[in-house]
Amino acid sequence: MNYTYRIYPNVVQQTELLSWLETCRGVYNYALRELKDWIASRKCSVDRCSLEKEYIIPADEPFPSYHRQQNNLPKAKKQFPHLGKVHSQVLQNTIRRLHDTWEAFKKRGHGFPRFKKFGQFKSFLFPQFKHNPINGFTIKLPKLGEIPMNLHRPIPDGFKVKQVRVLSRVRGTQWYVVVTIESDISVPDVPVHGRAIGIDLGLQRFLTASDGSFQERPKFFKSMQRKLKLLQRRAARKQKGSQNWEKAQIEVARMHHRIANRRKDFHLKTAHQLCDRAQTIFAEDLNVTGLTRGMLRKDCVDAAFGQFLSLTEWVCWKRGVYFAKVNPNGTSQTCPSCLATVSKGLEVREHHCPECGYRTHRDHAAAEMVLDRGLENVVAQGLWGTETACQVGLSGVYDLDKWRGAGIPNREAGKPAL
Structure with missing residues (x-):
């Protein structure tokens, strides 16, 4: 079961979180590049090579599986020291995330994994904790320290925290944690009963x-479309890459985030009714x-x-x-x-x-x-x-x-x- 909380990192922690996301994005793209190169080297027939490009990978080179790429992370940290700033299990889970996508692609037959552009990698995961990281209204994350959080509902008794996923929203200006909790109690399937x-x-x-x-259907997007169109027009008139352009993009992202929150709130209230x-x-x-x-x-x-x-x-x-x-x-x-x-x-x-x-x-x-x-x-x-x-x-x-x-x-x- 997952609980989502809003966290409020300071300027230093927020800079560190953004740096971690970019590092995870680089690891994801590098691992995907190895995977695609190995597959492309096996596309040619045995008696001829591609006329466009040739992938010089030995024929006995094994498939870059999850365990092989995970075991290469310590070697990569010696070559790229900035990888050591990120928690080791976070990088391992990034490799796991790529191979989960790869397995899902093979199962459904379409949707090959894509490279992540700047800003598209928006979350990373701490897969395990020895002790409860939540203390009062703060959460302690490895290598990041204690971060204030809005604990709007406490963790129920008998549950323990298994993993924490850190989410970036509104172009890195709002941060959330998705806390996965677990209990030994087994809940049976709900039978058919009542009205x-x-x-x-x-x-x-x-x-x-x-x-x-x-x-009646509330038109969340259409009701805010006129204001959203105005914000997008203002953002389009700014010089791309400038500080004013980034501020305008944040306003657009904040509006989309507000629309999504209003829609989800309506869905939850309707379901409870x-x-x-x-x-x-x-x-x-x-x-x-x-x-x-x-x-x-x-x-x-x-x-x-x-x-x-x-x-x-x-x-x-x-x-x-x-x-x-x-x-x-x-x-x-x-x-x-x-x-x-x-x-x-x-x-x-x-x-x-x-x-x-x-x-x-x-x-x-x-x-x-x-x-x-x-x-x-x-x-x-x-x-x-x-x-x-x-x-x-x-x-x-x-x-x-x-x-x-x-x-x-x-x-x-x-x-x-x-």
């Missing part, structure tokens, strides 16, 4: 629940990557559906609420009352079924369909009714009431075979 609702995400209404409630109303939540398994490539990509990125679903899943786990995703195909084109197909375009905001006459808002009908699919999945998997031992011996009337409380229409009340 269930389905939610549908959209652009006109950010969220519509199956119980009829909805949440859902957990207050239900103990089982079903949502659509949206293709968030595809949504950011269409005509409405700016609105979809501003809404950040992927971040909201991830945060909702985390909040549900933390509060003991069951959360699951269902197939989103056809949820807005199917009548939740009679399951008939009702085709309608995006401009049609009302659902009216010609078969059964059911009429409601389009998003509300989709949310009801999400709930139906979610309950069908848990019944098919045998998950419904396993949350408590006191349910053994319950009458069928109580089971029907529980299904009706979950939002199932009367015509579906007797459908599940429990």
